[in-house]
Amino acid sequence: MAITSSTNTIGLLNLQKNGKHSNMDLPLFRSSHLKVRRFKRIFKCASQVNDISVEVVKPEIDFKDPDWKKHFQEDFDNRFRLPHLTDILDVKPRPTTFSLKSRGPLDDGNGAPMDTWYGYVNDDDRALLKVIKFASPNSAGAECIDPDCSWVEQWVHRAGPRKQIYYEPKEVKAAIVTCGGLCPGLNDVIRQIVFTLEKYGVKNIVGIQFGYRGFCDENLREVPLSHQVVQNINLAGGSLLGVSRGGPSISDIVDSIQAKAIDMLFVLGGNGTHAGANAIHDECRKRKMKVSVVGVPKTIDNDIQLMDKTFGFDTAVEEAQRAINSAYIEAQSAYHGIGLVKLMGRSSGFIAMHASLSSGQIDICLIPEVPFKLEGPNGLLQHLEHLIKTKGKAVVCVAEGAGQELLQKSAALDASGNVVLGDIGVHIQQQIKRHFKNIGVPADVKYIDPTYMVRACRANASDAILCTVLGQNAVHGAFAGFSGITTGICNIHYVYLPIPEVIRSPRRVDPNSRMWHRCLTSTGQPDFR
Numbered sequence: 001m002a003i004t005s006s007t008n009t010i011g012l013l014n015l016q017k018n019g020k021h022s023n024m025d026l027p028l029f030r031s032s033h034l035k036v037r038r039f040k041r042i043f044k045c046a047s048q049v050n051d052i053s054v055e056v057v058k059p060e061i062d063f064k065d066p067d068w069k070k071h072f073q074e075d076f077d078n079r080f081r082l083p084h085l086t087d088i089l090d091v092k093p094r095p096t097t098f099s100l101k102s103r104g105p106l107d108d109g110n111g112a113p114m115d116t117w118y119g120y121v122n123d124d125d126r127a128l129l130k131v132i133k134f135a136s137p138n139s140a141g142a143e144c145i146d147p148d149c150s151w152v153e154q155w156v157h158r159a160g161p162r163k164q165i166y167y168e169p170k171e172v173k174a175a176i177v178t179c180g181g182l183c184p185g186l187n188d189v190i191r192q193i194v195f196t197l198e199k200y201g202v203k204n205i206v207g208i209q210f211g212y213r214g215f216c217d218e219n220l221r222e223v224p225l226s227h228q229v230v231q232n233i234n235l236a237g238g239s240l241l242g243v244s245r246g247g248p249s250i251s252d253i254v255d256s257i258q259a260k261a262i263d264m265l266f267v268l269g270g271n272g273t274h275a276g277a278n279a280i281h282d283e284c285r286k287r288k289m290k291v292s293v294v295g296v297p298k299t300i301d302n303d304i305q306l307m308d309k310t311f312g313f314d315t316a317v318e319e320a321q322r323a324i325n326s327a328y329i330e331a332q333s334a335y336h337g338i339g340l341v342k343l344m345g346r347s348s349g350f351i352a353m354h355a356s357l358s359s360g361q362i363d364i365c366l367i368p369e370v371p372f373k374l375e376g377p378n379g380l381l382q383h384l385e386h387l388i389k390t391k392g393k394a395v396v397c398v399a400e401g402a403g404q405e406l407l408q409k410s411a412a413l414d415a416s417g418n419v420v421l422g423d424i425g426v427h428i429q430q431q432i433k434r435h436f437k438n439i440g441v442p443a444d445v446k447y448i449d450p451t452y453m454v455r456a457c458r459a460n461a462s463d464a465i466l467c468t469v470l471g472q473n474a475v476h477g478a479f480a481g482f483s484g485i486t487t488g489i490c491n492i493h494y495v496y497l498p499i500p501e502v503i504r505s506p507r508r509v510d511p512n513s514r515m516w517h518r519c520l521t522s523t524g525q526p527d528f529r
């Protein structure tokens with residue numbers, strides 16, 4: 001069993017879903033029973049399964065053991081150890097070619113490092129993963145390892161350029177691939193990866209077109225990338241290389257990596273893409289290939305574990321303001337106006353929660369993590385009736401994954417195996433219209449679905465900076481000889497994390513967190529249960 005802290009976990013959940021067994025980490029303590037019940041509810045609504053049974057397997061930590069913290073930390077260090085080329089290959093380090101010490105305009109960035117530049121990260125540098133010491137398991141959002149909520153330091157590896165590197169830059173062929181759905185900032189990351197590779201002295205940089213598909217489709221050629229090609233790509237949204245879902249098998253992808261003689265692969269994508277990247281890394285290791293696979297988490301939904309946020313999220317929240325503001329204006333200008341905005345968020349309601357909070361115009365925010373009822377005295381429709389009576393208008397923001405249990409279930413999957421969700425926005429719109437018609441009160445419902453507008457736009461300033469740092473750190477990680485890692489921001493410090501730790505489960509809004517409570521305080525909405 002893995003003793004993990006990614007979600008303050010010390011127990012393992014044995015889950016039976018539609019007859020199949022699987023294990024999942026489960027945040028325990030505060031009240032295990034409560035958490036199990038809540039988890040069951042969240043899981044049911046996120047995965048649209050009815051047949052689900054949950055059993056908590058006894059945690060393996062013996063808290064009576066005076067050394068339990070030491071054991072926990074050893075286990076943590078093992079899990080967060082970064083896979084390195086030297087684990088399987090006899091490769092020797094060499095002095096880095098990356099230095100920002102200027103040697104004049106003719107310098108090709110390919111000389112020896114300057115001893116006097118103190119810009120390198122030491123391999124033993126670490127950043128703290130958790131920074132709050134909770135005094136009680138009942139503190140809001142408490143993440144506890146033991147019942148006393150003891151403080152245990154959890155250190156992760158600091159990202160950045162190392163003094164020693166494991167590749168000869170002139171011999172390196174580096175490839176970049178972007179997978180999954182679009183996200184603001186993809187081009188910014190591509191651009192920074194290319195700039196940084198060139199700074200090390202890499203000449204052979206290519207883009208793989210349309211996600212993993214581009215590895216094996218003969219019609220999709222490698223795109224040569226250089227400073228000149230990527231110079232202005234950040235000015236537009238989307239991905240210069242294109243994206244896709246689904247694609248070839250891992251073994252075919254690795255065959256292609258071998259055939260194309262790729263040494264470094266930079267993979268930009270979400271949970272699914274990272275699962276693929278880790279499988280590619282494993283297969284390369286099995287074949288004893290000297291390849292560094294490094295991820296940069298891309299998900300507008302912000303659902304990657306352990307990170308403060310993923311790039312594109314801020315932009316999405318900002319872009320969503322325009323839709324919310326339009327919904328508000330429509331609602332305010334109509335007699336008994338109800339504005340309804342659907343935002344992305346397959347299983348995590350971060351965009352809806354943050355967009356609601358920042359707009360200050362939302363009366364009701366609905367997210368996948370918090371189930372709600374439409375009907376009945378505590379239902380959403382009753383509350384809307386109240387808002388129309390008292391304020392004459394209402395604005396609702398719903399995440400696409402919210403309330404899925406209210407819709408007809410579908411077994412449809414997209415090419416990557418993600419469940420195709422029912423349209424909760426359309427459903428709520430219809431139900432509101434029906435309800436007000438039934439009670440004989442006029443209501444003017446305006447539904448806005450800005451889904452693709454929100455994610456196809458160019459990164460805003462703060463995301464552009466995040467993309468810059470992550471793109472650069474991805475290259476530093478590959479030159480440092482790591483593989484099977486991803487780059488992120490943790491407590492405003494930049495770190496490398498082993499891929500399996502960030503994709504254990506999607507990160508979700510904790511309904512007990514201060515942020516969700518702030519959102520409820522701001523909207524003033526009751527519990528719709």
Ligand SMILES: Nc1ncnc2c1ncn2[C@@H]1O[C@H](COP(=O)(O)OP(=O)(O)O)[C@@H](O)[C@H]1O
Pocket residue numbers: 179180181211212213244245246247269270271272273274275276277279298299415416417418
């Ligand atoms: N478990 C997995 N193992 C290997 N590859 C995967 C896995 N899940 C998804 N992929 C691949 O990763 C790519 C992107 O996945 P998807 O779920 O669509 O987007 P995201 O990476 O944003 O979550 C697709 O090409 C898909 O085939």
Ligand SMILES: O=P(O)(O)OC[C@H]1O[C@](O)(COP(=O)(O)O)[C@@H](O)[C@@H]1O
Pocket residue numbers: 179180181182183270271298299300301344345346400414455
């Ligand atoms: O219509 P598409 O391209 O499948 O994308 C829709 C999905 O993309 C998302 O933004 C997440 O995409 P990723 O997992 O690729 O980051 C979801 O919120 C949404 O369900």
Ligand SMILES: [Mg+2]
Pocket residue numbers: 180270271272418
């Ligand atoms: Mg995904």
